[in-house]
Amino acid sequence: MTHPRIGLWFIGARGGVATTATLGLLALEQGHVEPTGLVTALSPFASLDLVPWRNFVIGGHDVRCCRMADTALTLAQSRALPQVLLDKCWDAFNQIESNISLGVLFNSGPAIERLVDGEPDRGTARQLIHSIQKDLRAFARDEELARVVVVNVASTEPPGDAEQLPGRWADLDKLLDCDDCPLQASSLYAIAALDLGMAYINFTPSAGASLPAIQELATLRETCHAGRDGKTGETLLKSVLAPMFAARNLDVLSWVGHNIFGNMDGQILDHPANKSAKIVGKDQLLGQILGYDPQTLVTIEYIRSLGDWKTAWDHIHFRGFLGTPMTMQFTWQGCDSLLAAPLVLDLVRLVELSRRCGETGVLRHLGGFFKQPLGLDEASFWRQTELLEAWAKSHLS
Numbered sequence: 001m002t003h004p005r006i007g008l009w010f011i012g013a014r015g016g017v018a019t020t021a022t023l024g025l026l027a028l029e030q031g032h033v034e035p036t037g038l039v040t041a042l043s044p045f046a047s048l049d050l051v052p053w054r055n056f057v058i059g060g061h062d063v064r065c066c067r068m069a070d071t072a073l074t075l076a077q078s079r080a081l082p083q084v085l086l087d088k089c090w091d092a093f094n095q096i097e098s099n100i101s102l103g104v105l106f107n108s109g110p111a112i113e114r115l116v117d118g119e120p121d122r123g124t125a126r127q128l129i130h131s132i133q134k135d136l137r138a139f140a141r142d143e144e145l146a147r148v149v150v151v152n153v154a155s156t157e158p159p160g161d162a163e164q165l166p167g168r169w170a171d172l173d174k175l176l177d178c179d180d181c182p183l184q185a186s187s188l189y190a191i192a193a194l195d196l197g198m199a200y201i202n203f204t205p206s207a208g209a210s211l212p213a214i215q216e217l218a219t220l221r222e223t224c225h226a227g228r229d230g231k232t233g234e235t236l237l238k239s240v241l242a243p244m245f246a247a248r249n250l251d252v253l254s255w256v257g258h259n260i261f262g263n264m265d266g267q268i269l270d271h272p273a274n275k276s277a278k279i280v281g282k283d284q285l286l287g288q289i290l291g292y293d294p295q296t297l298v299t300i301e302y303i304r305s306l307g308d309w310k311t312a313w314d315h316i317h318f319r320g321f322l323g324t325p326m327t328m329q330f331t332w333q334g335c336d337s338l339l340a341a342p343l344v345l346d347l348v349r350l351v352e353l354s355r356r357c358g359e360t361g362v363l364r365h366l367g368g369f370f371k372q373p374l375g376l377d378e379a380s381f382w383r384q385t386e387l388l389e390a391w392a393k394s395h396l397s
C-alpha cells in the first residue's frame with residue numbers, strides 16, 4: 001500500500017531519546033543500519049502494513065534553546081552514537097531543527113524549570129494548550145501530513161495531584177481557565193494532541209494522558225494513546241525474571257536494584273520529587289507478577305562521569321526447596337538512549353497503524369513497552385508479548 005506522509009512530534013525534541021530516535025530513523029531510512037533492537041522488524045510485525053521510515057517527518061517541542069545536533073554531538077563524544085553515522089545523516093538531521101518550537105513548562109517543578117534560561121510560561125492552561133495546538137496544526141499543514149503521532153520524551157515531572165482532579169473530561173475542561181489549574185505540562189501536551197484527534201504516546205513516568213478525564217477525551221475525539229514510561233532496562237529484566245520465580249514456586253524474599261547513570265535525565269531524577277515518580281514504576285510490577293509483595297528497594301543515583309551509560313545491579317534473595325535461601329544477582333549495562341530509541345520507533349509505527357484502523361482509547365496491547373502499562377493489569381513480559389502478537393496477527397492483511 002502507498003502511504004502518506006506522517007508526522008512524528010517529539011515533546012522533549014532536543015533530549016537524548018528524541019535525538020537518538022531521530023538519528024536512528026534517518027539511518028534506517030537511508031539504509032545505513034540494520035533494524036537490530038526493533039520489534040517491528042520481527043515476524044509477525046514485519047508483515048503488517050506499517051508506515052515506511054521514509055514517510056516520517058519529524059518535529060517537536062523543547063524548552064531549551066540548544067540544537068538537537070548539539071545533543072547528538074554530546075552523545076557521540078560519550079561513544080553512545082557512532083560519529084560516522086552522525087556524519088552521514090548530518091544534513092538531514094540539521095534540517096529538522098526548523099520544525100522544533102518552544103514548549104511549555106506549566107507546573108513542571110523546580111528541577112525542570114532550572115533547565116531553562118528564559119521566562120516561565122504566561123497564560124492559563126487553556127491558552128497554553130491552544131499555543132501547542134497552533135504549532136501542531138502548522139506542522140501538519142506546512143509538511144502536508146495525513147496524521148501526526150505525538151510522543152512525550154520530555155524530562156520526568158514530579159508526581160502531581162491526580163486524585164484531586166475530576167474523572168470526567170467535561171469537569172476537567174472547566175479547570176483549564178482557572179489560575180491555579182493543577183495539571184502539569186505533560187497533560188497539557190496530551191490534551192492538545194488528543195483534542196486534535198492525534199495519537200499520543202507517553203514514554204515518560206509523567207502523568208500525560210493517564211488521568212481518567214484525559215483518557216475519556218481520547219475516546220471522545222476517536223483517537224488513541226499508549227503509556228506510561230518506557231520499559232527498557234532493569235524493569236524489563238524484572239518483568240522477564242519474576243515470572244520464572246513464580247512459575248518455579250521460588251519464594252522471592254527481597255529484590256534490591258541500584259541504578260547509576262549520568263545523563264540529563266539522571267540529573268533531573270536526582271531531584272527527590274522527580275525520582276519518586278520514576279521509582280513507582282520500577283517497583284510495583286513485582287507484587288503483580290508474584291502475587292505477594294517481597295521487600296524491595298530501588299535506588300537511582302546520578303553519577304555525572306557515566307554520561308548516557310547506565311548500570312543496574314540487582315540482588316534477588318529467594319527461598320527454594322526445604323526453605324533454603326539462595327541468591328541471584330545480575331548486572332545490566334546499557335546505553336540509555338539506545339535502549340529507548342528503537343522502542344519509540346516501534347511504538348510510533350504501531351500506534352499509527354492503530355490510529356489508521358480506527359482503534360480508540362488506550363492501546364492495551366502495547367502495554368509490554370511500558371513500566372506502568374495503561375489499561376493492562378498483566379505485568380509479565382511474556383504474557384504482554386503474547387497479547388501484542390495476537391493483536392498483530394489480527395491485523396495481517
Ligand SMILES: NC(=O)c1ccc[n+]([C@@H]2O[C@H](COP(=O)([O-])OP(=O)(O)OC[C@H]3O[C@@H](n4cnc5c(N)ncnc54)[C@H](O)[C@@H]3O)[C@@H](O)[C@H]2O)c1
Nearest residue numbers: 012014015016017062103154155156204230264265336340
Ligand atoms: N532512556 C531510557 O531508557 C528511558 C526509559 C524510560 C523512560 N525514559 C524517559 O524518557 C524521557 C526522556 O529521556 P531522555 O534521556 O531523552 O532525557 P533528556 O533529559 O535527555 O531529555 C529531555 C528533554 O525534554 C526537554 N523538556 C523538559 N521539559 C519539557 C517540557 N515541558 N516541554 C518540552 N520539552 C521539555 C528537556 O529540555 C530535554 O531536552 C525521560 O522522562 C525519561 O525518564 C527514558
